[in-house]
């Protein structure tokens with residue numbers, strides 16, 4: 024199986040504050056990996072370094088040559104209140120063909136919404152539009168940072184079911200950051216628990232019983 028991204032000894036910080044130190048991380052083709060950790064533990068910072076949006080203070084990141092990344096950031100740099108239709112939004116940052124856009128909206132289940140203003144979508148519809156945009160590059164790896172934040176339980180279950188289907192159909196590896204530990208634990212091949220450094224990682228059942236994990240999240244299924 025091909026290694027898509029490998030990171031060694033990553034450190035990150037802002038001003039005088041260290042956010043991450045000594046983080047080793049990798050993801051292979053087809054894997055579903057979830058990063059969990061308390062608020063402010065450096066999850067989004069790690070994602071931004073992996074996609075190349077932020078330079079590490081130390082360490083190095085190796086990406087498979089030609090790696091195509093679909094990235095749904097936690098906070099989008101595009102103002103969601105801009106008067107922009109869903110279809111036009113899919114042209115950012117680069118124009119996409121009409122047929123490709125229509126097919127992708129169909130795939131994520133919002134084909135009827137192509138001409139709607141982006142600002143008029145519900146939270147779940149909006150996240151699906153972001154997902155469609157990320158999928159347009161035909162990614163080897165999809166990175167989703169808190170993609171179901173603000174959705175109700177049903178909405179987020181539907182969203183993760185869609186991700187599982189897409190992974191089956193397209194063979195895309197998925198790296199997600201999630202607060203919804205109950206979902207994560209059943210849907211991931213591997214879980215990485217972050218708290219400024221990697222405190223534990225492995226198969227979901229191993230991580231959920233690790234003392235380092237329990238110290239952060241307790242023994243319940245909800246947390247963070």
Ligand code: ADP
Pocket residue numbers: 037042060061062063064065066067068069
């Ligand atoms: P998480 O995603 O795990 O909640 P983040 O990676 O977003 O955490 O943030 C980790 C820490 O780094 C937080 O304390 C946050 O305030 C800080 N931080 C993140 N981005 C910046 C930035 N651009 N400038 C200054 N501090 C930042």
Ligand code: MG
Pocket residue numbers: 066067068097168169
């Ligand atoms: Mg975050």
